[in-house]
Amino acid sequence: MKKSITLVGAGGKMGLRLTRNLKVTEHEMRYLEVSAAGIEKLKEQDIKVSREEDAIPGADVVILAVPDIHLGKVSAQLIPGMKKNALVMTLDPAVARAGKLWLRKDLAYFIAHPAHPSVFNWEPSPEAQADFFGGNMARQAIVCALMQGGEDHYGTGELIARQMYAPVLKSFRVTMEQMALLEPALVETLSSSCLDLVREGMEEIIRRGVPAEAARE
Structure with a gap:
């Protein structure tokens, strides 16, 4: 076509x-x-x-x-x-x-x-x-x-x-409305916030003495 x-x-x-x-x-x-x-x-x-x-x-x-x-x-x-x-x-x-x-x-x-x-x-x-x-x-x-x-x-x-x-x-x-819920609502707003939370958690356990390489792996 x-x-x-x-x-x-x-x-x-x-x-x-x-x-x-x-x-x-x-x-x-x-x-x-x-x-x-x-x-x-x-x-x-x-x-x-x-x-x-x-x-x-x-x-x-x-x-x-x-x-x-x-x-x-x-x-x-x-x-x-x-x-x-x-x-x-x-x-x-x-x-x-x-x-x-x-x-x-x-x-x-x-x-x-x-x-x-x-x-x-x-x-x-x-x-x-x-x-x-x-x-x-x-x-x-x-x-x-x-x-x-x-x-x-x-x-x-x-x-x-x-x-x-x-x-x-x-x-x-x-639908267009559903696509907007996926991007940016789910991907940029919710998922990015969750990733920030995971990073903060990792940094906290490193601060408490867990080896950084072990935490990242």
């Missing part, structure tokens, strides 16, 4: 990971990047940055791989120029959940977020085992939400999400 895809923020931290995976797919890819550093990194991969007027109007899918702080402004700039019935993809539910994502009734909206590789994964090589972020060699799960659109849009979005976050072990369909 070949699509015309424009990746916005292609030279950024997350964008480069998606670029590496999407450039080897069957899709017709175009890449947008505004930072000099990002453009230079794309050049290192032999990727030419397109102009907005060439990349947005004809795209079947536009992936907004930009930081949340810029997503509202970028979506307001680019989404009005998209063709009817195209698909907008974002990587996180926060901006959409806050009502800051530019919306059009004649477009579909899809959100896909990686779960990152499990610490309990078994990978066939040391290099894959060391891929803690995912999207390179280690398998990971993803969560997908159709914010607006039909089932055909969901199918397209999930396929592309599997490709850009590859290798994908499992894909879970959730």
